[in-house]
Amino acid sequence: MLRSLAILALTMPASAETLYSSNGPFGGFFGLWGADVSTSQSVAQRFTCAIDADLSTASFWIMNNSPQPGARITVTIETDAGTGSASRPSGTAIESWTMDTMASGWNPQQQTVISAVRPQLRAGTTYWLVLRSEALGGSSPVWNFASTGQGYTCLTLLDGTTWQASGLGAELCMGVTGTPSSRADLDHDGDVDGGDLGILLTSWGACSDCAGDLNGDDQVDGADLGALLTTWSAGA
Ligand SMILES: [Ca+2]
Ligand SMILES: [Ca+2]
Structure with missing residues (x-):
């Protein structure tokens, strides 16, 4: 963890600030829990920013149904489609990353992606942080929920690609940083x-x-x- 923080300190603009952060750490009264990210289920967390800012980083906490790390995950930030209860990821990614899951078993790890595109996130506009994986259910990564707080999450149907309407529920652990612009x-x-x-x-x-x-x-x-x-x- 210390090493990953040091890398961030070297690569993030000094003025990057928190644009969105989940309400508290994973692992509350009910212990660790989360949403499977697998071939049959993609997972997304909705967020908005209070200011216009250029994206610097996005991060999320993830653990693993498998004792072995390395499951490939695709991370995207997408615009919103639909309104109200029909809100869901649009499929239009403003930036995407591919990486391997670091966690072994139910030992959550915070993973951070650094923006190369630095797209502007507009104040009050709805965006989604989306995780997808080709791992099979049961041996898949698990995106941790925060121990407190509620957020709009969205899950796919069993085909892993068709989003269901979103709903208010437990908030997935995540954060977004950027520089005001x-x-x-x-x-x-x-x-x-x-x-x-x-x-x-x-x-x-x-x-x-x-x-x-x-x-x-x-x-x-x-x-x-x-x-x-x-x-x-x-x-x-
Ligand atoms: Ca106009
Ligand atoms: Ca200019």
């Missing part, structure tokens, strides 16, 4: 200036998921221009 800094160079204005004007008009749509109403118009000018040269 301005959503008007469209070219990600740390300030808001003519370069960003040019990008916004290029996408003027109706659009879907385009960078210049700062307020998320599927239009790039005067409201977005005004938001950009408000933060002009204010830094990011």
Whole structure:
């Protein structure tokens, strides 16, 4: 653990801060428990951030039904599809990682992925941390629940890929860190200036998921221009 923390200290931007964190450690009154991540079940935890920020890391606590480490897991951060009780991962990954499970047996390990893409997570927008594995049930990794707190989790049907609607329940142990950024800094160079204005004007008009749509109403118009000018040269 000390070694993994030292590696993080060398690679994470100094200003990275917690954007989301589960409510407390695993292993409460009922002991260790979690959700199997296997060929027949993918698992996701929903989260939102209070500020606009560029992703630095995501982490989760995972143990193992198998005494042997090494089961391959795929980790993605995905946007949200559906609304209300139909909320679920969209299948659109803004970043993904593949790694091996470190844990042996029911001895949870915190595993952290470091962002290379550094996508911006927008304040108030819903995202999902998703874990998938090709391990067979019964010898699969197990994503630990927090001992306290509730969160929106989502599980697949037995095909391992079709998400069921999410529900409020025990929260999976996870955290996300990032560095604060301005959503008007469209070219990600740390300030808001003519370069960003040019990008916004290029996408003027109706659009879907385009960078210049700062307020998320599927239009790039005067409201977005005004938001950009408000933060002009204010830094990011
Ligand atoms: Ca800029
Ligand atoms: Ca807009």
